[in-house]
Amino acid sequence: MRRLFLVRHGETAWNVEHRLQGASDIPLNDNGRAQARAAAPALATLAPVKRIVSSDLSRALETAHILAEAMGAEVVTDARLRERSYGVWEGLREDVRQVDHADEHARWAQGLEPNVEGYEYNATVRDRALALIEEITAEDGTYVCVSHGSTTRVAVAALLGLELGSRALGNLGNAQWAELTQVGDGPWVLRSLNASSLSAASSTVDA
Amino acid sequence: MRHARTGFNTEGRLQGSLDVPLGADGLEQAELVAVALVAAYGPRLTVVTSPLARASQTADAIARLAGTVAIADERVTQRSYGVWEGHTWTEVREQWPAEYARRHEGYDPEITGWGASDAVGARVAEALVERCGASGDDDVVVVVSHGSAIMLGVAQLLGLQLVPSRLGHLDHGSWNELTLTENVGWRLTRYGVTGD
Numbered sequence: 569m570r571r572l573f574l575v576r577h578g579e580t581a582w583n584v585e586h587r588l589q590g591a592s593d594i595p596l597n598d599n600g601r602a603q604a605r606a607a608a609p610a611l612a613t614l615a616p617v618k619r620i621v622s623s624d625l626s627r628a629l630e631t632a633h634i635l636a637e638a639m640g641a642e643v644v645t646d647a648r649l650r651e652r653s654y655g656v657w658e659g660l661r662e663d664v665r666q667v668d669h670a671d672e673h674a675r676w677a678q679g680l681e682p683n684v685e686g687y688e689y690n691a692t693v694r695d696r697a698l699a700l701i702e703e704i705t706a707e708d709g710t711y712v713c714v715s716h717g718s719t720t721r722v723a724v725a726a727l728l729g730l731e732l733g734s735r736a737l738g739n740l741g742n743a744q745w746a747e748l749t750q751v752g753d754g755p756w757v758l759r760s761l762n763a764s765s766l767s768a769a770s771s772t773v774d775a
Numbered sequence: 776m777r778h779a780r781t782g783f784n785t786e787g788r789l790q791g792s793l794d795v796p797l798g799a800d801g802l803e804q805a806e807l808v809a810v811a812l813v814a815a816y817g818p819r820l821t822v823v824t825s826p827l828a829r830a831s832q833t834a835d836a837i838a839r840l841a842g843t844v845a846i847a848d849e850r851v852t853q854r855s856y857g858v859w860e861g862h863t864w865t866e867v868r869e870q871w872p873a874e875y876a877r878r879h880e881g882y883d884p885e886i887t888g889w890g891a892s893d894a895v896g897a898r899v900a901e902a903l904v905e906r907c908g909a910s911g912d913d914d915v916v917v918v919v920s921h922g923s924a925i926m927l928g929v930a931q932l933l934g935l936q937l938v939p940s941r942l943g944h945l946d947h948g949s950w951n952e953l954t955l956t957e958n959v960g961w962r963l964t965r966y967g968v969t970g971d
Contacts, residue, residue: 677958679959728935728941729935729936729941730933730934730935731934734933734934735959735960735962736933736934736935736960736961736962736963737933737962737963738954738962738963738964738965747967749943754880754881754939755936755939755941756941757940757941757942757943758941758942758943758966759943759966759967760943760966760967760968761963761964761965761966761967762952762964762965762966762968763949763965763966763967763968763969
């Protein structure tokens with residue numbers, strides 16, 4: 569059996585400000601580091617791996633190092649786990665996008681992909697993320713990847729056979745994860761999503 | 776939410792539509808889960824339950840804590856396991872090897888009385904749509920049901936393939952969280968939260 573844990577990075581200043589990060593390299597804030605430290609023991613128990621594969625963006629990489637410390641694991645980076653690029657939308661809050669990019673924001677709000685410069689489409693994100701996942705899960709075992717909200721959502725949707733633009737799956741919360749398993753050539757199955765922190769259940773998972 | 780564990784669960788016997796009540800440890804688990812649920816979502820809950828005792832006893836523990844009364848809804852009852860009910864999986868494998876193998880691969884076995892996945896998914900989803908549709912914004916509806924019924928109902932709502940299931944089995948007393956909004960529709964925000 570293959571067990572795959574897709575972990576989202578801890579909180580950043582831009583998460584707090586509700587600014588789209590995408591490929592922008594925004595570091596963890598202190599709360600984000602605390603979230604990663606709080607998540608580490610549970611993840612280390614569930615997935616005691618020797619190697620974590622992380623996005624090379626610093627918010628993911630620092631999260632991965634904090635988790636790896638609890639497991640005694642090494643961290644390797646792979647740019648295929650990076651966040652979707654939001655192009656010219658990066659750094660912008662939703663209210664700003666709504667005013668300055670009204671048409672494309674309206675498409676995005678309906679669940680369609682915006683046509684803004686530099687935006688990375690779902691299919692591209694899926695192709696790179698799944699290529700990495702297929703590569704690392706070639707054999708049975710437990711695998712941990714640290715990535716980002718939009719990239720993990722697209723990857724999980726693809727692994728579960730949902731349309732890539734589907735909104736049926738909520739985003740991962742900061743330092744939360746999705747666990748999926750696959751037996752042989754069978755389908756990937758969702759085992760848990762945002763399930764690790766009870767206290768977080770009372771707060772809204774960032775959509 | 777999946778009901779707390781019964782003696783049949785511990786023995787690995789299939790229950791389906793059999794009405795097996797909670798034992799002492801199941802009742803204790805229900806109390807713990809009720810506390811966890813109210814801690815997570817607050818006491819203002821609407822509680823809906825399968826009429827089977829293992830679910831309604833779990834729901835009663837939650838409802839008591841929330842100062843309300845659980846409402847029974849037949850549509851969230853467990854799938855029938857037909858002639859397999861009361862047997863262990865080991866017995867099923869020995870007595871129905873071909874149908875066991877089919878089930879093991881995630882497909883519906885062709886045995887007398889089996890509740891077909893699409894029918895179970897449809898009735899559970901219908902109940903969830905109706906119960907949550909009738910609630911107001913920010914209301915929290917807790918539905919206590921059963922392993923297969925929950926997986927199928929949730930998969931149906933989300934547009935996931937029902938057979939073989941793309942959703943894993945839930946532990947007893949664990950829950951999923953779905954949100955319903957006008958813009959997005961149904962969205963799975965948590966899966967497999969363990970309350971005890």
